[in-house]
Amino acid sequence: MDTGTTFYFVPYILCIIPSLLLLSFLKTLVKPPTASRPPPSPPTLPIIGHVHLLTSILPKCFQTLASRYGPLMQLRLGSSTCIVVSNAAVAKEVMKTHELAFASRPEFGSSEHFIYKGSRFIMAEYGPYWRFMKKLCLTKLLAAPTLDRLIHIREEEMGKLMDTLIQRSRKGEASDLSKELTTLTSNIICRMAMSTRCSRNGNEAEEMMELVKGVVELGGKLSIGDALGALGRLDLLGYGKKLEAKLRKFDNPSAELKLTRTDIKSFFLDILLAGTDTQSVATQWAMAELINRPRVFNKLREEIDSIVGSTRLVKESDVPNLPYLQAVVKETLRLHTSAPFILRQCIQDCKIDGYDIKANTRVMISAFAIMQDPNSWEDPSEFIPERFLVNSGENMVDHVTEIKGQDFRYVPFGSGRRGCPGAALAMMVMQMTIGRLVQCFDWRVKDGEKVDLNVGPGFSAEMKTPLVCFTSIHFDPLGEVYARHVEG
Known part of the structure; x- marks a missing residue:
């Protein structure tokens, strides 16, 4: 800075600072500051905030922190601040009492690299666009009449899964349920939404699985990068470019099915990402628990045999008469x-649980902690399907009759306006898949472990x-009649 510039710059600074101080003082006279009561927060470190408290398994980590600092706590991860909700009572305030105040979803670091930014249905802010897409989803793709009309798709894809597992069983080969179930769910969703299968062979199925998992993983890494503030958007580690590359595979212009409108393509992508991995993962957990618990497995098989018999496969229409199957699925999701x-x-701005929450604050409702809260559930870390059953004379009936979030102790699909619109489809696919896998096969892992x-x-x-x-x-379902049905 030369001498002339300094001559004018110093007086300017000497004038502007007192002016700002005077303005600030006048504001305090006109509008006294109101006391704010933020949620409890663990001790922080400079710059990084609470990052040092995080462990690799984040749901369990947040649950542990909530046990010390309460069901509503504030965390600062670098430059990013969020509120964590960890029990049913506070979740009800957020998702029901003050639902409209929390009807939007936050954008994270991954949104900067999303090729359909501004057109996402799942992460769209609450408004006309989101309401229209939600209505379209519920009245067309996921409406009860549509699900009933498309039952043949679920039957056919389930038939292909059973055929694959039977062939592997006859050859003494192991089956990777992660791959097989991802193939099942992705093909069901693609055929229902776009009338085409996502994968026709093993290689395509594996590619689809890697693609979905890769998008979810990279999106998570970029979201954590929000802790770096503006630096996180510089994509220093290259995660953003990798995410964009994977997303471009969904947007292949040479695909058999050409979709020219960005909003529609984004809608289909959201449906695929939201429905494929979640259903597949949940079904894997169910089978893992059943394999490790022969008593539960045998009890479920006995129910299926007594209601369905030994001459045909479980059908969706059988599920209302299979309360223990419903209980197994619900306990898995819990x-x-x-x-x-x-x-x-x-x-x-609003007040939750007596604490002040400012506008634009990000909120993470820990469904993991809520559904394993010892104040709401007995032996919460144990797999006990019977908790969802009550005695009614000679019959056992389903205890949790509402799965859309009205019982805030049980929120696997969220609640209210932003609750998962695909809950009914997810339950249908999970129940029929688990029912048939238990009905048709005995399961074991290597060396009986x-x-x-x-x-x-x-x-x-x-x-x-x-x-x-x-x-x-x-039980071998691949009789001559069933085989013709699958091939058709």
């Missing part, structure tokens, strides 16, 4: 929820070790 965190963003029930790292709740099993055929 103990191993596929979406450990329900994301919301506060759009206006127990299935590893440890959870993998990150935001998700996937199994740490892929579920690879050997099967023995208990």
